[in-house]
Amino acid sequence: MKTAVKNRDGRGVSLLRRIAAAPHVAWSVLFVVVPLIFVAYYSFTDREFSFTLDNIAAFFTPRYLQILWRSVKLALLATGFCLLIGYPAAYFIARADAKKQKILIMLIMLPMWMNFLIRTYAWMVILQDKGIFNSVLLSLGLKPLKLMYNEGAVVLGMVYDYLPYMIMPIYSVMLKLDPRLVEAASDLGCNGFQVLRKVVVPQSVPGVISGIMMVFVPSISTFYISQKLGGGTFLLIGDVIENQYTANNLHMAAAISLVLMILLLAGMFVMNRFADDGAEGGLIP
Amino acid sequence: MKKSRVLSRIVIGLTLLFLFAPIAVLIAYSFNSGKSTVVFQDFSFRWYQNLFEDKAALAALRNSVVLAVVSTLISTVMGTFAAYGISRMRSRFFRSTVMSVTNIPMMNPDIITGISLMLMFVFVGTMLGLAESLSFYTMLIAHINFSLPYIILSVLPKFNQMDKAMPEAALDLGCTPMQSFFKVELPEIMPGVLTGGLMAFTMSLDDFVISYFTKGSGFQTLPLYIYSMTKKTVTPKMYALATIIFFVILTLLLISNLTDQDDGKNHKAKNN
Numbered sequence: 001m002k003t004a005v006k007n008r009d010g011r012g013v014s015l016l017r018r019i020a021a022a023p024h025v026a027w028s029v030l031f032v033v034v035p036l037i038f039v040a041y042y043s044f045t046d047r048e049f050s051f052t053l054d055n056i057a058a059f060f061t062p063r064y065l066q067i068l069w070r071s072v073k074l075a076l077l078a079t080g081f082c083l084l085i086g087y088p089a090a091y092f093i094a095r096a097d098a099k100k101q102k103i104l105i106m107l108i109m110l111p112m113w114m115n116f117l118i119r120t121y122a123w124m125v126i127l128q129d130k131g132i133f134n135s136v137l138l139s140l141g142l143k144p145l146k147l148m149y150n151e152g153a154v155v156l157g158m159v160y161d162y163l164p165y166m167i168m169p170i171y172s173v174m175l176k177l178d179p180r181l182v183e184a185a186s187d188l189g190c191n192g193f194q195v196l197r198k199v200v201v202p203q204s205v206p207g208v209i210s211g212i213m214m215v216f217v218p219s220i221s222t223f224y225i226s227q228k229l230g231g232g233t234f235l236l237i238g239d240v241i242e243n244q245y246t247a248n249n250l251h252m253a254a255a256i257s258l259v260l261m262i263l264l265l266a267g268m269f270v271m272n273r274f275a276d277d278g279a280e281g282g283l284i285p
Numbered sequence: 286m287k288k289s290r291v292l293s294r295i296v297i298g299l300t301l302l303f304l305f306a307p308i309a310v311l312i313a314y315s316f317n318s319g320k321s322t323v324v325f326q327d328f329s330f331r332w333y334q335n336l337f338e339d340k341a342a343l344a345a346l347r348n349s350v351v352l353a354v355v356s357t358l359i360s361t362v363m364g365t366f367a368a369y370g371i372s373r374m375r376s377r378f379f380r381s382t383v384m385s386v387t388n389i390p391m392m393n394p395d396i397i398t399g400i401s402l403m404l405m406f407v408f409v410g411t412m413l414g415l416a417e418s419l420s421f422y423t424m425l426i427a428h429i430n431f432s433l434p435y436i437i438l439s440v441l442p443k444f445n446q447m448d449k450a451m452p453e454a455a456l457d458l459g460c461t462p463m464q465s466f467f468k469v470e471l472p473e474i475m476p477g478v479l480t481g482g483l484m485a486f487t488m489s490l491d492d493f494v495i496s497y498f499t500k501g502s503g504f505q506t507l508p509l510y511i512y513s514m515t516k517k518t519v520t521p522k523m524y525a526l527a528t529i530i531f532f533v534i535l536t537l538l539l540i541s542n543l544t545d546q547d548d549g550k551n552h553k554a555k556n557n
Contacts, residue, residue, distance in 0.1 A: 021370025035401035089300040092293040118527045122307035221394035
């Protein structure tokens with residue numbers, strides 16, 4: 001039958017098959033690969049487009065390294081908190097009955113689709129000097145606290161904005177977890193904690209890894225959260241890129257982007273060594 | 286058993302409280318007649334009225350919808366054909382290379398996607414001697430760019446799951462390859478196309494970072510408008526906007542959930 005198809009219409013079919021992806025491939029080269037080459041090109045040139053290492057060298061000075069370290073630290077903290085809150089949440093949602101599960105997942109996704117500018121700003125309303133939290137403190141006869149413009153507020157903003165990105169992939173691997181494995185483990189004498197440690201956690205590693213990446217990447221590169229909740233009292237790497245862009249200092253913006261990208265690539269490479277296959281645990285359940 | 290049920294309720298309850306409390310605050314204060322976010326004076330629609338009289342907000346909304354519709358249409362068509370081509374690729378190496386490149390805009394931080402496109406647009410614009418390198422079209426390209434991987438990732442599994450004998454049968458029965466694609470394959474993959482399209486549409490409406498770096502001076506989208514609002518002292522007009530966005534997304538999610546269920550019913554009907 002196959003040869004029959006080939007004889008009659010095979011050429012047409014294979015032509016369509018061959019060219020179907022062509023527009024996308026051309027597009028990806030032109031608007032994904034080439035722009036990344038431009039990042040490298042701008043990084044290693046000055047305003048006259050002659051070769052220079054100054055931009056890259058400027059990055060490896062105490063000022064920028066300190067900013068980089070702070071960005072890594074805050075993004076790691078945010079990722080850690082997201083995992084701490086998101087993992088149990090995903091676990092319990094996956095164990096809820098089917099109807100309830102659908103509603104719960106919808107509720108987790110709802111804030112995810114709300115603009116993060118709004119979600120970040122909502123925390124400003126709560127944490128401001130004369131905000132809701134402090135007015136509650138005042139009415140209880142306590143002293144108002146300085147809650148904003150510090151690293152803690154920025155981490156809180158990151159956790160709040162990106163928590164759904166941690167829950168969703170972990171939830172989707174938890175769904176695939178065979179309940180018989182859990183039963184077998186408890187039948188064979190594991191207690192609840194042992195079942196978790198020996199069966200559930202190892203099986204959920206791919207989801208955890210994609211969750212970590214999906215929270216860490218936007219956290220380390222944010223500039224809005226730090227601008228608003230950090231109040232510009234300290235800079236993160238995203239802030240510096242944005243500042244250089246607004247100052248029309250495109251070559252420096254490119255150099256910092258390049259360094260950030262290479263660091264993230266290295267990080268992902270290490271993470272992928274932990275996960276055997278990254279195929280599971282996508283954002284799409 | 287009972288203990289874990291209580292724990293489950295507590296964990297899920299606290300997570301939802303954390304996620305929704307700040308949004309609830311915004312919604313509540315959008316109905317406050319005063320400007321304060323501490324004292325709730327009177328219930329009023331004052332800020333909603335204010336919002337609907339704001340020409341810049343309405344223009345931004347219109348721009349966002351136009352951009353989202355156009356970028357969704359283009360990326361859905363291009364992405365669906367791409368998924369078809371990728372699913373039928375014989376060379377494993379070529380397929381995995383294409384997939385890796387496809388995933389780049391999804392893996393890269395938005396700020397780098399935005400900066401990289403902006404650098405190219407500025408470079409090309411200067412080379413061509415344009416007064417302004419960035420415009421509606423550069424933003425459109427950027428939006429198609431970040432939508433494509435999501436379309437491909439939701440359509441590709443549908444092509445892979447499809448019974449390969451079906452299009453062959455169509456060809457045997459005299460369909461041209463195009464006819465077989467539109468009559469046999471497209472209906473099969475439609476749920477994936479719709480999911481991907483809906484996702485692309487929402488992401489385009491929602492995107493701030495990439496738009497921020499690729500925007501032209503005359504074209505402002507809703508997230509860019511929100512950004513400019515939060516640069517100054519915010520009036521509760523923004524909360525009214527947030528409330529409307531919240532309910533629009535809630536409706537969209539409910540609709541997509543309902544269509545999911547319909548899908549299941551259709552399958553059952555088919556099997557019977």
